[in-house]
Amino acid sequence: MADVALPDGRHLDHFLIRMRPVAxxxxxxxxxxxxxxxxxxxxxxxxxxxxxxxxxEDGEDVAVAAARELEEETGWRPGPLHHLMSVEPSNGLTDARHHIYWADEGTYVGPPVDGFESDRREWVPLRLVPDLVTRGEVPAANMAAALLLLHHHRTSTVSLHA
Incomplete structure (x- = not known):
């Protein structure tokens, strides 16, 4: 619980969750x-x-954490990572900042260490992303935003490498 000072001088109690950054x-x-x-x-x-x-993790570089999570959860080691976006998906409740990266190549290194984290891992055509989001199959707002942005950039003339 946080004591929040409003611009007009009033105070209110507000729930607050402090979190580490997410990659x-x-x-x-x-x-x-x-x-x-x-x-x-x-x-x-x-x-x-x-x-x-x-x-x-404490002291870990954000891009290194993103690569680590990808390998642990999918068994794929990414090539050079490109920063896609950073968002605060629930800034009315938590201070978590999510940093999202992508690579245009990867190497399969074996079964995922954290395979329990998902039912399955699949290569999904990027062109299907808008329909998946529309149908509610990407329910997390941060993931929907990232995938739609990635779809936009990969299907337009704008470069994400700039």
């Missing part, structure tokens, strides 16, 4: 497919497509 990553292969995880979220009892993601 997420994916790979887009030469066929225009994006590596996603199909997973269950017990808090909302919902299934959906997500990128590999997890907390950034």
């Amino acid at each position: 997420a990553a994916t790979v887009v292969n030469g066929a225009g497919e994006v590596l996603l995880l199909w997973r269950h979220r017990f808090i909302t009892d919902s299934w959906g497509w997500e990128l590999a993601a997890g907390v950034v």
Whole structure:
């Protein structure tokens, strides 16, 4: 609980959750497919497509954390990572900042260490992303925003490498 001072001088109690930064990553292969995880979220009892993601450990570089999470959860080691976006998905409740990366190549290094984190991992055509989001199959707002931005940049003339 935080004591919040409003601009007019009044105070109110507000719930607040302090969290470490989160790093997420994916790979887009030469066929225009994006590596996603199909997973269950017990808090909302919902299934959906997500990128590999997890907390950034103390002292860990954010991009290194994104690569680590991708490899642990999918078994794929990304090539050079490109920063896609950073968002605050629930800034009315938590200070968590999510940093999302992508690579245009990856190497399969074996079964995921954290395979329990998802029901399956699939290469999904990036062109299907808008329909997946529309149908509610990407329920997490941060993941939907990242995938839509990645889709936009990969299907337009704008370069994400700039």
